[in-house]
Ligand SMILES: Cc1cc2nc3c(=O)[nH]c(=O)nc-3n(C[C@H](O)[C@H](O)[C@H](O)COP(=O)(O)OP(=O)(O)OC[C@H]3O[C@@H](n4cnc5c(N)ncnc54)[C@H](O)[C@@H]3O)c2cc1C
């Protein structure tokens with residue numbers, strides 16, 4: 001199931017973007033190069049991006065403009081060198097590896 | 107565009123922080139006037155909140171932010187502005203130095219510059235309510251960006267909470283994008299002045315400014331001053347707004363769900379906001395979009411120790427600045443929503459004007475059209491379809507007067 005808007009009645013078509021294959025918590029997804037990873041995940045029906053530090057509750061994209069940090073994820077295959085990014089901002093590139101921030105590591 | 111690493115740049119004329127309509131138009135005019143300009147934008151794309159905007163004007167024409175943002179970007183590029191996207195400016199130091207880092211991490215860069223323009227826009231105020239941290243709860247602006255910029259629906263279905271120009275416009279855009287918008291309802295009881303009467307009064311105050319927009323709200327009912335209070339007593343349970351039920355006697359109680367949104371619990375309220383006993387029910391939905399108004403983002407100004415003033419007319423606490431965006435610190439300028447929440451048209455004009463002022467400050471050009479352009483800004487405010495604060499012009503006049511007063515007699 002996808003929640004992508006393929007043909008908008010008023011807005012012009014966005015420029016064509018290459019597919020970007022990426023993984024999130026080990027699962028494979030296909031998004032569009034340059035779109036924020038949280039948008040690609042939402043289009044694929046994935047809403048939970050991380051869990052909260054105190055109660056371990058699920059959290060997802062909230063403000064969409066990089067302000068609230070509810071969407072923070074790890075980017076990078078290697079735990080030691082992974083970078084913390086905001087899922088609503090981080091533009092996906094082909095081959096990216098994302099992981100949820102979990103509890104205290106977030 | 108940069109899209110990644112930021113290297114230090116030495117000595118430019120102007121650094122613009124924020125690539126929304128204010129920052130972009132300022133950068134374009136400044137560069138067209140001969141200045142070397144760097145523009146810093148933390149998002150991957152420039153355009154700020156303009157890019158996601160979609161509404162119909164009083165004359166029925168569509169305002170398509172997507173296209174306007176692209177045209178503006180093309181102008182900025184033609185003018186030779188150096189654009190750093192995916193880059194956050196996190197410190198500004200007098201002299202001037204702007205420190206910035208790629209939003210994907212990495213080393214900090216420092217950019218030395220003769221002047222700095224802060225055009226960081228506004229952000230949304232939160233609406234804390236039980237269940238608001240569940241995945242599937244978005245701010246209304248998040249829903250706007252998803253739908254109109256990223257072209258992804260926030261949900262198959264949605265309940266929009268909060269009744270203001272932004273929520274009504276975005277609810278319509280969501281519907282255009284194929285979201286089944288169940289209804290637009292009032293915020294929970296803890297949000298001040300959110301009962302049906304207060305809401306109608308506020309909408310009535312804005313209706314004179316945007317006849318086309320508010321005609322859709324039931325025309326005569328809203329347009330006649332003083333009728334709001336009476337109208338509230340005979341309020342229909344549901345007004346159709348572009349086919350979306352606007353429920354002015356229904357308010358959110360909490361968001362329902364275990365690990366994601368599955369519903370919105372609502373209750374019926376009387377005109378004064380008193381709940382009707384036994385009226386609670388759950389609307390099934392996979393998303394809830396909360397709208398609680400906007401507030402200028404001015405953390406960078408605050409860090410520079412600028413004097414702030416709270417203005418009821420502007421509806422916010424903002425730094426003291428001149429009508430053209432100058433501050434008490436020579437070389438530091440402000441424009442756009444960072445000094446008060448207004449429409450993109452106003453922000454675009456503010457950007458043009460501040461660039462005129464910067465060009466004049468650096469001595470390249472006298473600002474011959476200053477008064478004319480300030481008059482145009484006034485007119486744009488008066489005509490704006492999109493008004494968040496009806497008395498904002500008055501607020502800006504007062505702040506500009508305070509600026510002049512401080513120039514003449516600075517604080518000890
Ligand atoms: C969610 C939302 C929806 C809106 N919808 C409408 C609408 O439909 N119609 C309308 O007329 N007005 C709307 N507005 C008002 C809107 O703010 C103005 O229309 C206009 O976009 C303001 O322009 P600006 O350039 O001042 O700020 P913005 O458009 O907000 O642009 C500011 C830019 O600065 C960037 N930025 C912020 N801090 C930094 C930093 N430290 N480093 C680098 N970059 C930074 C941001 O990423 C952003 O791109 C909306 C505002 C919000 C918050």
Ligand code: FES
Pocket residue numbers: 060061062063064065066067068069070071072086087088089
């Ligand atoms: S959703 Fe708020 S920062 Fe990403």
